[in-house]
Amino acid sequence: MARTKGLSRVWSPPPHNPTEVAREALKQLALQKLAPTPDNYARVYHDILQVPANQELKLAGELYRSLEALPGQTPSQQALLTRFRQETDKGHWEVLPTIAIDYVTQSRNATSLAEPWGALLQQLIKQWDVEHWDRGQLHRRASLERVLLAFGNQPAELNRTLSNLVKQWATQSDDSNGDDARSAAPPPPLGADWQLVRRLLQLSFKYGIEPRVQLHPALAEAYQVLLTEISELGDDLDLNNFLTQLRNFFFSLELHNKGEESLAVALRDVLSLLLENIAEFYRPDSYLTDQISALQGLLSDEPLTLDSVGQLEASLKEVIYQQGILKSSLDKAANELRSLLDRFIDRLSLITESADSFQEKLTQHRQQISQASEMSELTHIVAALMDDTTGLQLNLAESRDELTATRSQMQEAELRITELEAALAAASSRVQEDQLTGAFNRDGLAERLEQEILRAERNGQPLCLALLDLDDFKKLNDNYGHLVGDEALKHLVDTLRREIRPADVLARFGGEEFVLVLPNSAEHETLRTIQKLQQSLARVPLTAGSERLVMTFSAGVARWQSGMLDVELIDRADRAMYLAKLAGKNRVLLADDDSPPTVLDEVSSR
Numbered sequence: 003m004a005r006t007k008g009l010s011r012v013w014s015p016p017p018h019n020p021t022e023v024a025r026e027a028l029k030q031l032a033l034q035k036l037a038p039t040p041d042n043y044a045r046v047y048h049d050i051l052q053v054p055a056n057q058e059l060k061l062a063g064e065l066y067r068s069l070e071a072l073p074g075q076t077p078s079q080q081a082l083l084t085r086f087r088q089e090t091d092k093g094h095w096e097v098l099p100t101i102a103i104d105y106v107t108q109s110r111n112a113t114s115l116a117e118p119w120g121a122l123l124q125q126l127i128k129q130w131d132v133e134h135w136d137r138g139q140l141h142r143r144a145s146l147e148r149v150l151l152a153f154g155n156q157p158a159e160l161n162r163t164l165s166n167l168v169k170q171w172a173t174q175s176d177d178s179n180g181d182d183a184r185s186a187a188p189p190p191p192l193g194a195d196w197q198l199v200r201r202l203l204q205l206s207f208k209y210g211i212e213p214r215v216q217l218h219p220a221l222a223e224a225y226q227v228l229l230t231e232i233s234e235l236g237d238d239l240d241l242n243n244f245l246t247q248l249r250n251f252f253f254s255l256e257l258h259n260k261g262e263e264s265l266a267v268a269l270r271d272v273l274s275l276l277l278e279n280i281a282e283f284y285r286p287d288s289y290l291t292d293q294i295s296a297l298q299g300l301l302s303d304e305p306l307t308l309d310s311v312g313q314l315e316a317s318l319k320e321v322i323y324q325q326g327i328l329k330s331s332l333d334k335a336a337n338e339l340r341s342l343l344d345r346f347i348d349r350l351s352l353i354t355e356s357a358d359s360f361q362e363k364l365t366q367h368r369q370q371i372s373q374a375s376e377m378s379e380l381t382h383i384v385a386a387l388m389d390d391t392t393g394l395q396l397n398l399a400e401s402r403d404e405l406t407a408t409r410s411q412m413q414e415a416e417l418r419i420t421e422l423e424a425a426l427a428a429a430s431s432r433v434q435e436d437q438l439t440g441a442f443n444r445d446g447l448a449e450r451l452e453q454e455i456l457r458a459e460r461n462g463q464p465l466c467l468a469l470l471d472l473d474d475f476k477k478l479n480d481n482y483g484h485l486v487g488d489e490a491l492k493h494l495v496d497t498l499r500r501e502i503r504p505a506d507v508l509a510r511f512g513g514e515e516f517v518l519v520l521p522n523s524a525e526h527e528t529l530r531t532i533q534k535l536q537q538s539l540a541r542v543p544l545t546a547g548s549e550r551l552v553m554t555f556s557a558g559v560a561r562w563q564s565g566m567l568d569v570e571l572i573d574r575a576d577r578a579m580y581l582a583k584l585a586g587k588n589r590v591l592l593a594d595d596d597s598p599p600t601v602l603d604e605v606s607s608r
């Protein structure tokens with residue numbers, strides 16, 4: 003864990019509270035004088051947790067592999083696997099244990115029954131009517147009720163236990179009852195696919211439950227017990243015990259979460275209030291306004307989870323941290339400038355004073371010269387005149403040097419301020435960046451698109467928007483894995499960025515969908531640009547191991563018209579893109595200006 007550059011840290015246990023970790027991470031960034039980029043932040047964050055930064059990705063990959071290897075025998079199991087995958091894609095780890103448990107339960111229920119139900123029920127009725135059986139019907143009823151109560155909603159287990167019970171009735175065992183029936187035959191061992199299911203359970207526990215119990219010692223202890231039990235589960239009996247304990251555990255967890263949810267809602271209200279007030283009292287400042295609108299965007303995302311509150315806190319801290327750096331640097335620069343100017347003014351008045359007194363002295367010397375009768379008198383006057391002149395020259399030279407120094411210091415201070423402002427602008431845009439690809443996120447897009455629409459409204463220049471969607475991306479994910487899928491998204495953004503103009507705005511709209519805003523670009527020019535982008539993407543395949551994967555995308559282009567809302571513009575491009583997909587993919591379609599975008603000009607990129 004020695005990745006803290008240049009600092010030897012005394013080992014101390016890592017903090018558990020995510021807020022503490024975030025706070026410590028920001029402190030370390032400042033101490034190590036590292037720019038607060040997402041990468042640096044993630045690295046320091048994981049250093050503090052003493053977990054390698056890429057471990058989460060590695061485990062996620064393992065989870066996928068386990069998932070793919072699982073047999074999806076019944077339609078309902080397959081449906082569960084699909085849901086499992088979707089939730090994993092969305093990062094909803096907290097629901098994974100429940101899905102994994104449902105899968106396990108269904109898997110057990112799907113295993114073959116000890117006896118066909120028909121035959122078993124026939125046996126049961128037959129034994130029920132046997133009269134010479136010494137314990138009588140009351141006893142049989144009690145045994146049957148116990149079995150039904152215990153296994154009523156677990157068909158496979160019910161079948162096996164009933165079958166044992168009926169066998170015991172048949173052999174007229176003295177003290178046969180439900181419990182004996184269970185122990186009469188050894189429970190079947192868990193099947194071969196159990197190793198996979200166990201791994202799946204462990205991983206979903208790690209992601210789904212562990213982060214939610216860290217702040218609750220009692221729950222964390224119960225969680226550890228359950229985690230240990232997973233690796234010790236050997237047969238159906240263990241599994242049933244485990245599932246009962248797990249249900250109780252989920253119940254307690256749910257209670258805690260209810261409390262946390264209301265806390266989170268209260269916290270959100272307080273934060274909203276705080277942000278509104280900061281926005282009202284602070285002087286207009288584009289950095290701060292950007293940050294505040296980004297934070298307000300995060301706040302309005304429903305539902306608010308503890309994770310998102312943590313994220314909010316971290317973003318707010320970055321704002322405060324950056325604001326602090328800028329403020330103290332600006333204060334320092336302003337003080338330096340102030341004292342430079344003070345010295346300059348002092349010097350100026352000194353020059354003026356010495357020039358004034360020099361003039362007076364010159365007049366005096368002129369009078370003395372006109373009245374002098376002897377050479378020796380004149381010699382004195384000339385000596386005095388020279389002294390005065392030298393004094394003035396010295397003063398002037400000093401002033402010139404000082405002025406030159408002042409000017410270069412002022413230039414340095416100006417440069418520093420410009421650099422700081424640029425760093426701040428970069429930090430501001432990071433809040434509006436998609437973490438994976440570095441393109442703008444939806445917040446960033448909303449702000450830029452609004453600006454471009456206002457600009458187009460003002461100057462009457464054309465404005466076009468294109469919606470791009472990678473083709474067959476699911477297949478790529480399925481064939482090469484999610485991590486290669488992520489690389490493909492980054493590759494697309496890098497390729498597009500190389501081609502577009504600095505004024506064009508590229509944003510990730512969601513999943514594998516991207517929006518390109520092209521100011522001062524008419525429809526046909528935009529279509530040509532998009533086709534050029536398609537050709538560039540085809541020319542530079544993505545390298546995945548030894549394979550080179552050619553990617554394509556479909557796109558819809560819409561032109562903004564006066565009075566059109568941003569959502570309408572996106573919607574038109576989206577519908578044109580959808581039709582481009584229907585028309586065979588890898589092409590770009592233009593939404594018609596005057597009618598709904600069902601009538602389209604097609605410009606095939608092939």
Ligand SMILES: Nc1nc2c(ncn2[C@@H]2O[C@H](COP(=O)(O)OP(=O)(O)OP(=O)(O)O)[C@@H](O)[C@H]2O)c(=O)[nH]1
Pocket residue numbers: 091438471472473474475476477479483484485486487488491512513514583587
């Ligand atoms: N690797 C990766 N996959 C993602 C990400 N976001 C969404 N996906 C996946 O993108 C895929 C999108 O699939 P679909 O909507 O069916 O689209 P498609 O396969 O490209 O099909 P067409 O659009 O019709 O060509 C899903 O499998 C998602 O899991 C991401 O950030 N990374």
